Amino acid sequence: MATLTYREAVARGIAQEMARDERVLLIGEDVAEAGGVFKTTQGLRERFGPRRVRDTPISEEAITGMVMGAAMNGLRPIGEIMFSDFLATCWDIVANQIAKTRYMTGGQIELPLVLRSANGGGARFGGQHSQSVENWAMAIPGLKVVAPSTPVDVVGLMAAAIRDPNPVVFLEHKALFATKGEVPDGELVDTLGRAATVRQGDHATIVALAAMVPKAIEAADLLGREGISADVIDLRTLVPLDVTAVATSVAKTGRLFTVEENPRLCGWGAEVASIVAEECFWDLDGPIVRITTPHIPLPAADAIEDMAIPSVNRVVETVRASMQ
Amino acid sequence: MATLTYREAVARGIAQEMARDERVLLIGEDVAEAGGVFKTTQGLRERFGPRRVRDTPISEEAITGMVMGAAMNGLRPIGEIMFSDFLATCWDIVANQIAKTRYMTGGQIELPLVLRSANGGGARFGGQHSQSVENWAMAIPGLKVVAPSTPVDVVGLMAAAIRDPNPVVFLEHKALFATKGEVPDGELVDTLGRAATVRQGDHATIVALAAMVPKAIEAADLLGREGISADVIDLRTLVPLDVTAVATSVAKTGRLFTVEENPRLCGWGAEVASIVAEECFWDLDGPIVRITTPHIPLPAADAIEDMAIPSVNRVVETVRASMQ
């Protein structure tokens, strides 16, 4: 058992799979010599050599397109898109090519690839380097979407993503890079599509993802002291979505709250809320409430960025007010 | 009063505004000499000259970027992205630049521009030319999103979009181009953000958009004969969203159904459903049901494309089953 930071866990997960399978390669901007701008790929080039860990030009369409082409031809490549905001610069390759090719070719083309990217706000980087775009990816049929909240999940889900025969968008949260957690020694391989219930309670279900998970946990702890006990569900992956975990919890608690960082409209919270409003309607004892970033770009100044992203306080107050 | 096709209404709306305001220009691939691949811009170059209606190279980032830059500097440009699927090739400009610039600059930069695009399926074009991407745009703060269902709405909403001081994504539905409708003579200017209740009923609220509107109407008529009467709401614009119209109707009927063409996850239907599940929860008499395209790319073969997109039949059966 070791204590790793979330950022170290990224490198650990990739290294585990690169050591196991020589078809796994990593490309991206500054991933090799520099070890990544977030130091998430540190040491990989030294360990696996300059051909398997390679720096690219600033050419996101080339990075994603090449990862796709290589996956068609016997590799299991990983492409890094430095900030998830930049996925927009290669969205055609991601959403129209990578996601659709298996279906459109009647299953002829398999694309075992991973696109990794640093997602989310809280770093005072401003509107073009802070977005949470997990909902962009979730809205595209053919992409799996992973967004872990702890170092151990990073390692295990990274391994699962790399081994998955489908394209996976793997979102690492910038605000979590420095967080630490225990990671068992040896090979770790998790399963995509399983949520984790990280707190147990009876009165409410709080569903969260990535950097919102620790906030939801803290909020649940505070609410617990007031007599409102909540299940906190860490979705971990958006596609496949663990509807069973959410539905089971809502059947018990009767109330659903989602805590999401992406801007309000059409986020994953809307999807989860809609599923529950359809499939678990008769279990509900009150409104489904989404706690989100407002529908704005994230501002740079710390004073207002902190107001935009859901806070522990906002979760506590929203749940409390809604449960009264 | 004249009878126009939906495609003629596009040209009529643009022409009305170009005649009124010389700052309005149109650029795009094959929009000028050829009058558009869907013939939606026919006659504009002849009428307004080759400088105001201009063909571009195949450079979607240039088209959208230039429209943005021109809007900063005194023009009110319209850019055509031929198929809405191609918005992915310039999504950075649309989602990260155009949408965010006013906010990020503290309101210094105004972007009165319109991006028009042919949206939607049913034409047997296959997975890369058939998508409904209205939810992509809705998920981005800073974009208004318009998707009319009738020729008269096309004209009036086009005028409103062009006059709006904000960036507007204007989605014309391919399956509606040949449909006809009465359009009054003279200047037409509609309002963004107002839904239309196109059928009145008591038992259910059916919310639809663009090509799903005629289907929802037909379904409501059929259901009406079985004693299930429904409000049919044509949203017309997704941003601003006419929550009032939907909430008022649900308060009356107690049941909400959405009929949307985009793939299932994170569509506008999820947003509408979530709003109702939060704000109108106590009005609801039963589950909120979304009728959507499955979460797949659209296939090309007519036999299966027709199965994928919500049909009148599917709406009737889903509502009927859910109301029993």
Add this chain to the structure above:
Amino acid sequence: MSDAPSNGTALGPGSHPEIAPSVRLKMYSSMWRARVFEKRVYDLFMSGLVKGTTHLGTGQEAVAAGFSTAMRDDDMVFCTYRGHNHTLLRGAPMDSLMGELLGRESGCCGGKGGSMHLTDVEQHAMGSYAIVGAHLPVAAGAAWASAERGTGQVTACFFGDGTTNIGAFHESLNIAAVWNLPVVYVCENNLYMEYTPISSVTAVPNPAADRAAAYGLEPIIVDGNDVDAVYRTALTALHRARSGGGPSLIEAQTYRHHGHSRADPGKYRPDEEVEAWMRKDPLILYRARLESLGFAASDLDQVEEAARAEIDAATAAAKEAPEPGEAVLMTDLWADGGASWRR
């Protein structure tokens, strides 16, 4: 493809001997097979059996015929929505292509792809891509994998003149050059991007060749209606790529006989231009050359007849094939064969 000249790809630049008669006959046959295929697709489109849209390669057959003949069996091809010629000549069975165009379950993509997405991975026809420029980086990636795995494969990537103005072209050519990838980029310059003359939207006269230097590459222009010239150029570029010499960018000058897509009559093109190019029909030119080289007219006639017989049989088979049913709709999104997003 199996009788592609196995020695061809071992040739260095400038060292091509005469083209063997069997190779010539094969290329003649290839062009005819492509020609009759597209003619039939056009007729079926006009009669409403091919739905949606279709982009014919008629007039541009020499490019696909020359390249496919020069390739090694396991070389890969990436092409566009105007990809029928390439997919067919790479080896995809005519009936599976026709089945796809008619939206049948027998289609190469089971009806899910349609005219713009013909794919036959078994034949190394790695797909037809319908969004301009997108397949260029994908082709680079396939080539990268060949290089890493040491398979000796070369990737050929075909696209149009209009494609040279989109960003993905630039990114792909640059990285292909920097990484010295075994990929051959072939611009089929047919003078138009849809209805717009390429010269009116492009900063240089030769949209591909005049950009080669921007990637440290040699400018290469070939008469795309002369199948022998294409074949020789292909051999050189494939050899270069296969022997570690890196990518090429080739501009093949050609012309489409039909409009851009569907029923477009192509009226935006000057009559004289069309007529001049019709006189340069690659099939007519090549028949004249083969006759002057002593090929028997009857042998050539037989090639043409075989092509006609093949397309008739393929059409009949496709028409008889069933349409895909509900069971097909929700398959093949994921590697497990299904389309479920939930648990």
Add this chain to the structure above:
Amino acid sequence: MSDAPSNGTALGPGSHPEIAPSVRLKMYSSMWRARVFEKRVYDLFMSGLVKGTTHLGTGQEAVAAGFSTAMRDDDMVFCTYRGHNHTLLRGAPMDSLMGELLGRESGCCGGKGGSMHLTDVEQHAMGSYAIVGAHLPVAAGAAWASAERGTGQVTACFFGDGTTNIGAFHESLNIAAVWNLPVVYVCENNLYMEYTPISSVTAVPNPAADRAAAYGLEPIIVDGNDVDAVYRTALTALHRARSGGGPSLIEAQTYRHHGHSRADPGKYRPDEEVEAWMRKDPLILYRARLESLGFAASDLDQVEEAARAEIDAATAAAKEAPEPGEAVLMTDLWADGGASWRR
């Protein structure tokens, strides 16, 4: 900007007379103002007052100083996250820039933009763009509007060497050339894209100049550390654009003194390389030239002192300014001043 040489932009290529002493002094002052500004930003970043990230233009001042001095008042500038120099020298008040960097309500963007998005539309500093390449087509669009409206404005667009490899570069240069737009593209080649040497990811030695021909443009390289050379090159290109001669693509060779961003010490750069370039510091070089031209040392000292006084005052003002409050968060998404998406 108001004392920019009004005759400058009327000059044709090659016809520049001597640079007037007042212009030289102004450029020296510009470089110093930019230098002290960035130095202060660095210190404030290290002390935690500037948060997030920041990309300094230290070492590259001559490019911004030369261009801003050559421009007409209403010419427009588009730049990147490494845009402090350009925004400041276009005329944005130091305290509003510093306010933005400290996340204050007094900031030019009210605190919403931050270091990477400095903008001052009143001064025609049309924004700093943080996604590589995105502002190139936007600049083309602004230039297009000038041309259509007949304003006579020229747009200057600054970007780095690494930016030449992204698709938006290609699309912008092509359309700017085809539409003959009054835009001047300036690549500040500082040899690195972040931590990666540009030569290791680019197919040509001069990332911008070697691509000019791909857009029918002349290759132009200028010593980006020689403010006089930059100024003259700027005059020529601005004149060409203003008089209908179309776009230019200029490669200004320069070097950043700091690392790429934040606290990056830039250790990936060879010591000798750094030292050689430090000797080519544009401020040192220019002071030497001005002294050799007979400018009084005391006048030059005074310029430097004025810059220092200005940054001290600006810093004090920014520190005193209030942070934005909740009221600011939900403003300015829409033209009506608000951020509501519903009715």
